[in-house]
Amino acid sequence: MIRFFLRRFVVAVLVALTVLTLAFLLTRLSGDLAISIAGPNASQDDIDTIRRVYGLNRPLWVQFFDWLGRAVQGDFGESYFFRDRVAKLIGERIPITMSLGLTGLAIALVIGLPLGILAAVREGSWVDRAVSLVALIGQAMPSFWLGLILMIVFGLKLGWLPISGTGSWEHYVMPGVVLAFSAIPSLTRLTRSGMIEVLASDYIRTARAKGLTRFSILVKHGFRNAAIPVVSITAVQLGFMLGGSVVIETVFALHGVGYLAWESISKNDFPVVQAVVLVLALLYIGLTLLADLLNAVLDPRLRT
Amino acid sequence: MSALLEVQDLRVTIGSTAAVRGISLSVNKGETHCLVGESGCGKSITALSIMGLLPKGSVRETQALRFAGEEIGGYGERQMEHLRGNRMAMIFQEPMTSLNPAYTVGSQMTEVLRRHRRVTRTAAVDRAAELLARVGITAPGLRLGQFPHQLSGGLRQRVMIAMSLMCDPELLIADEPTTALDVTVQAQILRLLAELQKDLGLGILLITHDLGIVARVADRVSVMYAGEVVESAPTVALFAAPEHPYTRGLLTCVPVPGKVKRDEPLGSIPGVVPRMQPGFAGCAFRDRCPEATDACAGSFPRQNMSNDHQLLCTLAPGWTGSAAA
Numbered sequence: 001m002i003r004f005f006l007r008r009f010v011v012a013v014l015v016a017l018t019v020l021t022l023a024f025l026l027t028r029l030s031g032d033l034a035i036s037i038a039g040p041n042a043s044q045d046d047i048d049t050i051r052r053v054y055g056l057n058r059p060l061w062v063q064f065f066d067w068l069g070r071a072v073q074g075d076f077g078e079s080y081f082f083r084d085r086v087a088k089l090i091g092e093r094i095p096i097t098m099s100l101g102l103t104g105l106a107i108a109l110v111i112g113l114p115l116g117i118l119a120a121v122r123e124g125s126w127v128d129r130a131v132s133l134v135a136l137i138g139q140a141m142p143s144f145w146l147g148l149i150l151m152i153v154f155g156l157k158l159g160w161l162p163i164s165g166t167g168s169w170e171h172y173v174m175p176g177v178v179l180a181f182s183a184i185p186s187l188t189r190l191t192r193s194g195m196i197e198v199l200a201s202d203y204i205r206t207a208r209a210k211g212l213t214r215f216s217i218l219v220k221h222g223f224r225n226a227a228i229p230v231v232s233i234t235a236v237q238l239g240f241m242l243g244g245s246v247v248i249e250t251v252f253a254l255h256g257v258g259y260l261a262w263e264s265i266s267k268n269d270f271p272v273v274q275a276v277v278l279v280l281a282l283l284y285i286g287l288t289l290l291a292d293l294l295n296a297v298l299d300p301r302l303r304t
Numbered sequence: 305m306s307a308l309l310e311v312q313d314l315r316v317t318i319g320s321t322a323a324v325r326g327i328s329l330s331v332n333k334g335e336t337h338c339l340v341g342e343s344g345c346g347k348s349i350t351a352l353s354i355m356g357l358l359p360k361g362s363v364r365e366t367q368a369l370r371f372a373g374e375e376i377g378g379y380g381e382r383q384m385e386h387l388r389g390n391r392m393a394m395i396f397q398e399p400m401t402s403l404n405p406a407y408t409v410g411s412q413m414t415e416v417l418r419r420h421r422r423v424t425r426t427a428a429v430d431r432a433a434e435l436l437a438r439v440g441i442t443a444p445g446l447r448l449g450q451f452p453h454q455l456s457g458g459l460r461q462r463v464m465i466a467m468s469l470m471c472d473p474e475l476l477i478a479d480e481p482t483t484a485l486d487v488t489v490q491a492q493i494l495r496l497l498a499e500l501q502k503d504l505g506l507g508i509l510l511i512t513h514d515l516g517i518v519a520r521v522a523d524r525v526s527v528m529y530a531g532e533v534v535e536s537a538p539t540v541a542l543f544a545a546p547e548h549p550y551t552r553g554l555l556t557c558v559p560v561p562g563k564v565k566r567d568e569p570l571g572s573i574p575g576v577v578p579r580m581q582p583g584f585a586g587c588a589f590r591d592r593c594p595e596a597t598d599a600c601a602g603s604f605p606r607q608n609m610s611n612d613h614q615l616l617c618t619l620a621p622g623w624t625g626s627a628a629a
Contacts, residue, residue, distance in 0.1 A: 202401040208357055209396075210416045210467075211388035214381075224406050300451040301405060 001296065001303050008292045012285050019281040020071065024064050026277075027270040036268040037080055067274070076275035081267045086275045090257060094279070096166055097256035100248070101241045103172045104179030108237065112184040113230070116191025117223060123196055131192070135185040143244065147178045147251040164253035175252045182244060183237040190233050194226030201225075228299050235291030239284035306373050308333045308507040309354070309392075309475055313367040316346070316353050316531075322580040323349045323362070325531035331475065331507040336498075338518045338539075339511045340554070341528035344577045347511045348397075350528070351477045354509070355394050356384040372474060390420040393468035397480035399461035403452035409436075409463050410448030417470045435466040439496055458489035465496065472504070479511045494521055515558050519543060527551045530580050530588035537613040547615045549593045587617065595619060 027033070034051045035042075042050075051057045055066070070077065076086035119131040154174060155163035162171050198204065199222055207221040245258035253259070257276055264272035296302045307330035316324040324346045331337045339347050353364045356379065369377035371392065379387070388394075396402045404412060413435070414428035423431070429448065436444035439462040452460055461481060468476060478497065482490035498521055501508055512518060518525055518539065526536040527550060535548040546552045556571025575592040587593070590600035599618045607620035 202396065202398050203404040205357065206396065206402045206464075207404070209355060209388055209394040210419065211385045211390055212415070212419055213385065216415075216419075221404050221406075225404070298406065301453045 004296060004302065005293065008289055012289045015285050016282060019285075020068060020278060021064070023274045023277040023281070024067060027274050028060065033268070033270055071275075071278065076278075077271040079264070079269050079272050081264065081269040081272075086271050089260060089272065090275055090279055093255060093257045093260050096254055097242060097245050097249070097258060100172055100175055100179065100245055100254060100256060101238055103176030104183065104241045105234070105238050107176050107180035108183040108187055109234070111180065112187030113191050113223075115184075116188040117195055117218065119188070119192040120195030120199060120226075121218065128192075131188060135188045138181050139185040141181065143178050143182050144247050144251050146181055147175065147248060150174045150178065151252075166254050166256075171252075171254070175248045175254060178248055178251075179241045179244065183241060186233055186237065187230065190230050191223075191226060194229055195222055198222050198226045224298070228295055231294045231298060232288075232291045235287040235294075239287050242283055243280050307331060307370070308335075308372060309509065310368060310370040311350075311354065311366065312369075313365075314350065314353060314369070315365045316349050316358065316362055317582055318349070318359070318362040320581065322582045322584065323531055324353065325580060325584075327526075327528070327531070327533050329509075329526050329533065329536070331509050333474070333507050334501065334505045335523045336501060336508040336510055336521050338522035338525045339509065339528055340513065340515060340518055340525060342513060342573075342577050344579075345528045346531040347513075347528055348479050351394065351479050351509065351511055355388060355392065355477060356381070357388075357394075386420070389416045389468075389473075390471045391473055392475040392477065393471070393473040394477040394479065395461070395464045395468050395481050397483050399457050399464055399481075399484060402464055403460055405452055408449055408451055409455070413448070413463070413467045413470060416467060420471045431470060432466070435469055436463070438469075438500075439463075439466045440492070441466070458485055458492070461485060461489075461493055462496070465493070465500075469500070469504070473506070475507045475509070477509045477511075480513070481510075482517065483512070483514070490517075497521065515554060527554065530577050532588065532616060533614075534589065534616045535614065537609070541610070541613055547609055547613070547619065548617050549595050549619070550589050553592075 034047050034054070034056050037054070038047045038050050055063060058066075067077070074087055076090070078084065079086050079089060082089055115131050115134070119128045122128050151163045151174065154161045161174050162168075163174070165171050199218075204217060204221055207217045212221070242257075245254075245256060246261050247258070248254070249256045249258035250262050257279065260272065261276040261280075263269075264276065309329075309331040311330065312328045314324055314327045315322070327346075327350055329337060329339070339350065341347055349358070349362075352358050353362075354369070358364060366377045368375065371387065376384070376387065403409070410429060410432055413432035414425065417423055417428045417431055418425070432448060433444040436447055441447055441459065441462055447455070447459070447463070452463075455463065461484075465481075476497075481497070482493050485493065494517060497508065497510075500506060510517070510521065522539045524536070525539050525542045526533045527542075527548065528534070529550050535542070535546070535551045542551065543555070546555055550573070553571065553573040557573070559570055573592055578588060578591070580588060585603055586601040587596070587604075590596040593600070597618060604616075604618050606614055606616045609615050609620065
């Protein structure tokens, strides 16, 4: 168990280092930073000054290790646009993005898992086909478009829910639903196929031969085993949601990390961009590691 | 005394296949009834249909399906749930996959008892430990906390047997319980089943294709072919005087030391069990039978050879149809 965890942990650290390097290099590839910071009317002198002040005249590898050294201590430098510490900017916005992601995930699980189980139990029936259709529609619908439709219907026409901002829990309902919709299809499909496979297994026949109740057979003996791959995909989906919140937060004007990313990309505020990419990637890596651990808890065969 | 289990004219169709075509058999208390035949002849389907565990899309019909004097043929899923695992239990051919990998042995064993009886968790654990010891597992306390993947196939089958006994069932259906195991383990498991039967008065319906097993444990044998019982007799009588060409064919497939000479080829029956369509007439074995006559394509009745020996064959002495034809 400890060896299993250590192995996963080492892999996670290596992935994190790779992402760190990529985050740094990609922002440098997008053009000469000094020129874009200085703006279109700047003179050559201004640009040179900016280069010197920000240390952009140093060799690339010196810049990288300087940034890396600070980043591991939680110091991501200062935003060129907001004139504030990047760590503080992100720290303020993380709770909003996390609330949104968790709301989306909760909605996705509450809808996706029962639908998948239902489709598996009624395999081949009209219920199964209806669930597949819903999953297909969910998959095909762009989230920004669904977001706008929901805003028009529930925000403007019916007036049930606020269409932007972060004042109360109600502000998270519509964006949460939109985020959930992107995750429901894969959760449902995976639950369905996993359940179909598990329900055909010998130990389900044993459970039936033991005279257990239908609920116990389906959930305790069935879903418990079908859940193992679902847990992995759930962690990946939450990662997607946190990353995908760039679009949703922009549509619903939620000032979370995604919105910050969008703002800083459009303003070429590269310390912020680097930090956001890094933070989201680290969250993703952390979630994958968590999924591995949860799998080990769920599947005793992984533990020994 | 009425039989513990009595099946009359059981028919099972799965899709367009007639898997079981009118089987009758009975199991008495304390008796082992063996159902023998090649793969695909409907033995397992017969077992599953008695338990009410047939796969989706199968249809079961019976004249009578009586368990402990009660007609259970019309029982719904709810009523069957209360019988299964409680008064009739089943063990399977695949010990490696028949236990749930996600739960400990203890949790899977206690679950049956707590489903059917009002007992405390501790009482259920005690009962499980007692039964594990009873089936010859050392350190039952340790095993209770282990997961199936930590046990060998033989141990898992012992756990399955112990689990099936949790509620003190009257009937145990064992579907090829030793097929997947080593020969030495096979012998241990068979001895165990025989012992348990003697101690607990279990009725056992044992399904197997292995005549060696039949000879050792069965009180009564029914030989199945293509969804029918072609010959049924007490074990001693059947081995002494097999009447059906199929039974005789099966017996020549088994080497008997002293009787079979070295280098002499063992017997075999050419061909495979046919897939039966509903409405098939005549003997299903006639295409593979060395003694088939034209009469075998017609219909003929089941004959009593002696008071306890039934045969479904045109060779039966009481059968005069061939002379008339």
